[in-house]
Structures are given as C-alpha cells and as structure tokens.
Amino acid sequence: MNPLIEKLADKARPLIIAEIAQNHDGSLGMAHAYIDALADAGADAIKFQTHIAAEESTLDEEFRVKFSHQDATRYDYWQRMEFAEPHWFELKRHADEVGIGFISTPFSAAAVELLERVGVPLWKIGSGDTALAELREPMMATGKPMVVSSGMSGWSEMDSTVERLRSAGADFSLMQCTSQYPTPLEQVGLNNLEKMQARYNCRVGLSDHSGSLSPSLAAIARGFSLIEVHATFDKRMFGPDVSASLTIEQIADMVRFADDLRQMDAHPVDKDAKASELGAQKALFGRSVGLSRDVAKGDVLNMSDLAPKKPGSGIAWAEKGLLIGKTMKHSVPKNRLLKNEDFE
CATH class of the missing domain: 3.90.1210.10 (Antifreeze-like/N-acetylneuraminic acid synthase C-terminal domain)
Structure with a gap:
C-alpha cells in the first residue's frame, strides 16, 4: 500500500497536506524546492494543482484578483503555471525520494489522465468542481481515495455530492473549506466540521485559507485529523495565494503540535496515582x-x-x-x- 494511503487510513493521527497551488509561480525549480522544504518540515503530503489552459480555460475567464502585470489574461496565467508531463514525473519521483506524499488537483479530464499516468495515490477535487461529472467520474473509475472540498457548496449541494460518491462506492473524505483568499477567521467555519461529520458519517477535515495557524491547531485539537493548508516560503513572496498561506516554519510547528497532542492523548494520567x-x-x-x-x-x-x-x-x-x-x-x-x- 502507498505510504500516504496508509496514513490516510490511520484516522487516529493527523494527516497534514501542504498545498503549493500557484506559489511556485511557474518555476519548476521552485516546485522542487518546496518538496524538500515541506519534507523537512514533516508534512505528510505536498499538493500541487495541474492546470492545462487549453483544456480548462478560455480568453473569457477573468482574474479573481488582477495581481499580475506579466500575464495579460487569466488564460495566459494558467499557461505560465503549466508543467510538461515529464516535469510532473520528476516532481513525483522527487517526492517519493524524500518521503513525502505527492498529490495534485486536476482541473480538466486531460489533467486527470496525466496525473493517473504519473501515479498520484489519491485525488483532490477542488471546491468549484464537485458537481463536474467529467472530472469526478474518471477519478472514481480509478478506485483511488478522494478528498473533496466544500468551499463553494451549501448543504443541499453537499448532499448531492455525497450521494453521488456513495452510490459509486467511492472512498472519500470531505473538507470544510471557505473559498475566500485569505479567509477571515470569523469565516473559517469550525462549527461545520462537527455538522459535516454528523450529517455524512465520513472522515472530515479542514482545508484552510486563512493564512493563520490557529484554525488548523483548533481543528486538530478537536479531533479532526485531515488538514490542508497553503504553503509559502515567505509571506512577502509573489502570487495570489501567498496571503492565504502558512510559512514552512508554521507548518513545521503544526506538525509538532499534532505529534505532541497525539503523544499526550495516548498517555492519560491517573490523578491519584500521580499525586x-x-x-x-x-x-x-x-x-x-x-x-x-x-x-x-x-x-x-x-x-x-x-x-x-x-x-x-x-x-x-x-x-x-x-x-x-x-x-x-x-x-x-x-x-x-x-x-x-x-x-x-
């Protein structure tokens, strides 16, 4: 069994996913540097996004935030974020070598096919694509576990998503997520972790875009052991996701907190005996x-x-x-x- 799948199956320990998204800014070298840094920090997995502009976008797509003077259009930006297929194989091989799980969210059917060839162990479905059968169906056909974000879904949409996944016999986890970049702390929605778990009786985690360490620590302390955060080398770096990211050092702190909490929970103290x-x-x-x-x-x-x-x-x-x-x-x-x- 793939080591990351073993960790995913072990619900007693937090599984921490560090998402790079576009924080590599189109640099393959930077992407490799993130793999080394996050492996050193103790993250369980590094997650990229696989964009193929011609397959997912058009010239009519607007910037969420017009941050780039280098890219005339959003389509140009997605092109600049692309890596060639051999590069994806290199990134996966590098992650395997340093012992960190390798994941990438596909944004087109072509990206699903590419990542299946590369050999990702599980699938991540972004918040905007939970109802897109053209992505969901080929992912489910592989039989691999799926992690599904809910940042743009209300409860009725989540009900439909879960029904489709369950009817197909999919092995899935759900992520409480708020699709704001960065997410204000009052919009993180920790309350929905309990609601989601009670409603769907499946593994539930937090995909956080606040840029603060606090939501992840709070979720881990409450027993939710699937955590995804964006990662950046420095808050002063360039890119649309940097303000919603944690630094490598903050992610290392989260890993230590998760390990320390698990150790404390594994050793209950008898008050009378200790006295x-x-x-x-x-x-x-x-x-x-x-x-x-x-x-x-x-x-x-x-x-x-x-x-x-x-x-x-x-x-x-x-x-x-x-x-x-x-x-x-x-x-x-x-x-x-x-x-x-x-x-x-």
Whole structure:
C-alpha cells in the first residue's frame, strides 16, 4: 500500500497536506524546492494543482484578483503555471525520494489522465468542481481515495455530492473549506466540521485559507485529523495565494503540535496515582508550621506567632490549631520549623 494511503487510513493521527497551488509561480525549480522544504518540515503530503489552459480555460475567464502585470489574461496565467508531463514525473519521483506524499488537483479530464499516468495515490477535487461529472467520474473509475472540498457548496449541494460518491462506492473524505483568499477567521467555519461529520458519517477535515495557524491547531485539537493548508516560503513572496498561506516554519510547528497532542492523548494520567508518586515533591513544596517571630523558652504560643512555611516535612500547617497555648521548652528562631519536641 502507498505510504500516504496508509496514513490516510490511520484516522487516529493527523494527516497534514501542504498545498503549493500557484506559489511556485511557474518555476519548476521552485516546485522542487518546496518538496524538500515541506519534507523537512514533516508534512505528510505536498499538493500541487495541474492546470492545462487549453483544456480548462478560455480568453473569457477573468482574474479573481488582477495581481499580475506579466500575464495579460487569466488564460495566459494558467499557461505560465503549466508543467510538461515529464516535469510532473520528476516532481513525483522527487517526492517519493524524500518521503513525502505527492498529490495534485486536476482541473480538466486531460489533467486527470496525466496525473493517473504519473501515479498520484489519491485525488483532490477542488471546491468549484464537485458537481463536474467529467472530472469526478474518471477519478472514481480509478478506485483511488478522494478528498473533496466544500468551499463553494451549501448543504443541499453537499448532499448531492455525497450521494453521488456513495452510490459509486467511492472512498472519500470531505473538507470544510471557505473559498475566500485569505479567509477571515470569523469565516473559517469550525462549527461545520462537527455538522459535516454528523450529517455524512465520513472522515472530515479542514482545508484552510486563512493564512493563520490557529484554525488548523483548533481543528486538530478537536479531533479532526485531515488538514490542508497553503504553503509559502515567505509571506512577502509573489502570487495570489501567498496571503492565504502558512510559512514552512508554521507548518513545521503544526506538525509538532499534532505529534505532541497525539503523544499526550495516548498517555492519560491517573490523578491519584500521580499525586502519590509526587509525595516527596509535595513535602518539598508543602507548608509546615513555622514562626512569624523568634520565640523564647517559656513563651506561650498564640496564632499570631505562627506562619505557614516551606518545606512541608514538619508539623502540617493544617494542625496549627493544636499548638495554640503550648509552652516553649526552648528558644526557636523564626527561620526554623517548629517540632513536637520544642514544647513542654
């Protein structure tokens, strides 16, 4: 079994997907650099997008945001984002070599065919294409697991998507997603994770575009173990997705958080047993009956003479009332604890 599919099947551990999207800005070298960096950061998978302009777009397609002076049209931009088929094989081979899963979202039937030849282990369906049979059907025909984003779908559309997937016997996961770049924190929709899981009884995760680490950490802490975030080397880099991305360092922090949380959850602590184990430490940090002043032989103790002081190895502070009215057998300075033999 492909290592990434094994990780996907293990719902007890978070599977973290780092999406490059267009953050390579058409540079094959940059795409390879992201593979190395994200493998080092501990991400489970790196995800690209496979665009073939002639198969998915036209000159009538407008920019979502007119960010590029280099590209006269959106169609030109998609052309600049294309990699040739041999390059996709190179990227997949590189990912395999460094031990990170390789995924790419296809945006045309031709891209599905290309990626099937390359050998992606699972499919990711973008939010805008969940109802597109021309993409969905050839993906399902491969029998590979599918991860489906919901960023542009309401509940009725999601119902239809899930019904189609289930009727075809597809192995699928759903992603809560908000298709805003970047997504304001108040629009992330963590509440929909629980709703989606209850409604569809399948694996549910978060595909986040906020550019903040907080939504992913919150989702992982709530037990949702499929996370996808955009990745960038630096927030000052060029591209339409950079503002919605996390840095490599932030993704490494997320991986550490997920590992630490899993370790803590795997080792529940018995409160009583731990308190017993820490008995010596409790004595060290506890409080005994001490003095607020130097007392002399023959003094009769009253409450104002006593003070709670460390360590807790002497007469317990809870027993202070038993000492009121006692007569001192000898003098004791205030920087010493009282002992039973100090009294007549």
